[in-house]
Amino acid sequence: MGMDGWREIGKHSFTPLSLEETLLGGQSFVWTKKGSHQWRGVIGRSIVDLSLRNGRLSWRASLLHPFSEGELTKYLWIDGSYDAAIEEMPWRSDPVLRESLRAFSGLRILGQPFDETLFYFLLSSAKSISQIKSCGEAVALRYGEKLGFGIGSFPGWNRLCEVPEEELRKLKLGYRAKYVAGVADFLASRSGWLEETASLPYEKAKARLMEMPGVGQKIADCALLFGAGKLEAFPIDTWMDKSLERRYGLEGWSLSQKLTFARVHFGKFAGLAQQFLFSSERRGIFA
DNA sequence: CTCCAGGAGATAT
DNA sequence: ATATCTCCTGGA
Numbered sequence A: 001m002g003m004d005g006w007r008e009i010g011k012h013s014f015t016p017l018s019l020e021e022t023l024l025g026g027q028s029f030v031w032t033k034k035g036s037h038q039w040r041g042v043i044g045r046s047i048v049d050l051s052l053r054n055g056r057l058s059w060r061a062s063l064l065h066p067f068s069e070g071e072l073t074k075y076l077w078i079d080g081s082y083d084a085a086i087e088e089m090p091w092r093s094d095p096v097l098r099e100s101l102r103a104f105s106g107l108r109i110l111g112q113p114f115d116e117t118l119f120y121f122l123l124s125s126a127k128s129i130s131q132i133k134s135c136g137e138a139v140a141l142r143y144g145e146k147l148g149f150g151i152g153s154f155p156g157w158n159r160l161c162e163v164p165e166e167e168l169r170k171l172k173l174g175y176r177a178k179y180v181a182g183v184a185d186f187l188a189s190r191s192g193w194l195e196e197t198a199s200l201p202y203e204k205a206k207a208r209l210m211e212m213p214g215v216g217q218k219i220a221d222c223a224l225l226f227g228a229g230k231l232e233a234f235p236i237d238t239w240m241d242k243s244l245e246r247r248y249g250l251e252g253w254s255l256s257q258k259l260t261f262a263r264v265h266f267g268k269f270a271g272l273a274q275q276f277l278f279s280s281e282r283r284g285i286f287a
Numbered sequence B: 001c002t003c004c005a006g007g008a009g010a011t012a013t
Numbered sequence C: 001a002t003a004t005c006t007c008c009t010g011g012a
Helices: A016-024 A069-075 A080-088 A095-103 A114-122 A129-143 A165-170 A176-188 A193-199 A202-209 A217-228 A238-248 A255-282
Strands: A007-009 A031-035 A038-043 A046-053 A056-061 A146-148
Touching: A007 A069, A016 A031, A016 A038, A016 A046, A038 A069, A056 A069, A080 A255, A095 A255, A114 A129, A114 A176, A114 A193, A114 A217, A165 A176, A193 A202, A193 A217, A202 A217, A217 A255, A238 A255
Parallel strands: none
Antiparallel strands: A007 A056, A031 A038, A038 A046, A046 A056
């Protein structure tokens, strides 16, 4: 039930702000702040601690379910492809994006498990980050594997399929309980469907996800961006809607027009741009 | 008390 | 295609 020793990751480009925002800023709901420089999360069945002190990034994982440095650097997108993605974004001609990149330097899109990401974003409708987090944790603790430290793993859709909607409602999921039960049921009769979806090109994958109950454009884009590495996905929530209207002058544009603008303007890594703009809007750097 | 928060679905136009 | 209403819950 203990943790392995701390190890340092030599090369990274996180700042305290961008690491905090990456872990807690709304793309993931499995991280908790343990101290001013320390965070604890669950990745799959492994519990992982991260520490960022004086620019040094260190980590340790649970002994029960070990985690490798390779898995972690992949999860945190710590490799050259991140810098290449930043370079490809249109910040040279876009002062809003440029300012945002400066403010949240090092901000990443995490490489989270697809099935779990879909689950968490199914809960996200009209809920705040802390509510999504506590609902998800409650489900994980009750139906997932108990990992110690008061943490449970994502139970998986197979297990969730056995859980009646009423039980999920008792865990405060509200009307989202129907969506979770519906998706579990949908997947139960389609072995390998989710994995296959993740491997399809973005547009195709998005259309398939939207066949499921409770999955519209926004949640499909979130699941694909944060859980399947589809970096061109550009989820538009109320914050992004505001951002596009205020910072890019798109007042009066329809949602689909905004999405088209974003995908054309921000390009191949639109989802990464989205995360910078989202954080900027939410944390009010333009205010 | 009312209102709304990181939405989707059904219905009406 | 776009607009409005409802669906749960917790917090302002």
